[in-house]
Amino acid sequence: MDPQDLFDTAMGYVDQAIVLATQWLLSPAAWSQFGLLVASYLLARLINRIVSPRITRILLPPADTQSILATIRRFVLRFLPLLLPLLAYALTAAGEAIVTSMFGSGPVIAFGKRVFLFLAIRAFARDILTDPFLHLLGKFFLVPVGALYALGILDPVLLSLSETRVSIGNINFSVLAIIRGIVAGSLLFWLGSWSNTQSSAYIERQSMRPAIRQLIVKAAEFSIFGLAFLLLMNIMGINLSTLAVLGGAVGVGLGFGLQKIASNFISGVILLIEGQATVGDYVELDGGEAGTIIKMTARATFLETYDGRWIVVPNEDFITTRVVNYSDSGSANRLEAEFSVSYDTDINLIPDIIEAAVSKHPGVLQTPEPPDCELRGFGDSGIDFAVEFWVEGIDDGKNKYTSDVLFLIWNALKDKGIEIPYPQRVVEIKGGLPA
Structure with a gap:
């Protein structure tokens, strides 16, 4: 639109407003409507002052009550700030009906009624909408719409916006x-x-x-x-x-182009349905990735290692490769600790000593089996043993349970005077030592 045409249009609205204001100021009907507006507002304030405390006492539940009824009462009580403008709007509407029956029209009181409704809308956006997003929406959309309605120009603005077209390609x-x-x-x-x-x-x-x-x-x-x-x-x-x-x-x-994404999505659905691995399980994949599952999304599964690193594993890998689940929702796992004793030891005594020592650990279970010490072989430097034991959970890289069990084995053998051998080698020199 040409700037001159825009200016002429604006001045036309100003002239109309001046003429309308002059008519209102010189008209007895306008003064009577203005008086009704003031009376309606004062009466609304009086009713609000009497009714609001009583509504508050009825609806406000005790502070420690958390029932559904108490929550509903608190929610209804949040709308109490709307009582004054809505009372003024209702009383003004009643006055408008009287003025219309007497004078045939009531533009002043109709304008006041729209203003009271705008005040209710503003109070709703300011005091009721506490959510940040809804408060922002009410502030920048609901309140401007209410202001246009109060001024009586909402319909022309909507018509102008509907006639203004924007084209994006072939879409209009x-x-x-x-x-x-x-x-x-x-x-x-x-x-x-x-x-x-x-x-x-x-x-x-x-x-x-x-x-x-x-x-x-x-x-x-x-x-x-x-x-x-x-x-x-x-x-x-x-x-x-x-x-x-x-x-x-x-x-x-x-x-x-999206075969992998679709495959991972479908694999994620299969994982959730079958439940072979879930959040909280410690798993180890065939590719060497190991850690605790902390999150499962539509595309990938997130593992957290013991050193705090995250590994993002595509869901497809859980379906197409071998997965070892050590946790299985907190089931017991069997671990073992290896050790050796000297060839001078009476090995018949070792199982009872070690099994009794390992059983003292608070994390070692007696079910499904108690600790079991086994002879594994005769090594180069000593006789090789291993003790198998069950725990609730998993071993943190041989640091959580195995380390404690090895300490128990060491102390038990030392108390019994049993030697843990050093590496030994027998060297034969042919021909004897040189002179």
């Missing part, structure tokens, strides 16, 4: 449709995020296998955000049949 949108899509999309996906959080918390409280819980959580998440996307497409007026073409293109992409 109105500015109003874009704004509506942004607001609706933000609200829908915020609601989806909130619903996903609530549903996940509810599912986590249910008694079922952790893998099944993870699968249900992921399925609920995909369902919620998929529904939000479809609703957004419907609100923006986009024909959903066009998504069939997009779906075909995505299918071709999955077939050629």
Whole structure:
């Protein structure tokens, strides 16, 4: 639009406002409407002053009460700041009906009624919407819309926005449709995020296998955000049949370029259903990767090693390679510690000594089997033994249990005077020593 035309249009609105204000100031009907507005506001303040404390006493539960009814009462009590502007709006609406029946129209009181509604909208956005996202949405969208409605120019602004078109390639949108899509999309996906959080918390409280819980959580998440996307497409007026073409293109992409991603996703679903590995298990893959599973996503599984490093393993590796699960949701594991004694030792005494010593460790279990000391062979420097024992959990790289057990073996052998041999070699010199 030409700047001069824009200026002329603005001045036309100013002239109309001046004429309207002059008519209001010189009209007895306008003064009577203004008086009704003031009376309605004062009466609303009086009613609010009497009613608000009583509503607060009725609805406010004790501070230590956490029941569902108490939560509902606290939620309703949050809307108490809206009582004053809504009372003023209702009383003004009643006054407008009286003025309209007497004078045929009531522009002044109608304007005041819209102002009271705007004050209610502003109080709602400022005091009720405590969530950061909703507060931001109310501040920059709801309050401006209420202001345009109070000024009586909301319909012309909406008409102007709907007639202004924006083209993106072959697709043509109105500015109003874009704004509506942004607001609706933000609200829908915020609601989806909130619903996903609530549903996940509810599912986590249910008694079922952790893998099944993870699968249900992921399925609920995909369902919620998929529904939000479809609703957004419907609100923006986009024909959903066009998504069939997009779906075909995505299918071709999955077939050629995204095979690994699709394979990892399907493998992740299989892992969650079968439960062969879940969060908290200590696993070791055929490729040498080992660690505790701390997170399972649609694409990969995250392992944490004992030194604090994270290993990202594609889900496909859990399906196509051999996986050793040492934890299996906290089951017992058998470990062993090797040692040697001198050839001068009475080896018949060793099993009882070692088994009694290892049994003193608080982490060593007596079931499914107590510690078992076995003769493994006759080595070059001594007689080789190994003690097998069961523990709840796994050994931290031979540092958690095996180290303690070796200390127990050392002390037990020393107490019995049994020698742990040094490496020995017999050297024969042919021909004797040189002179």
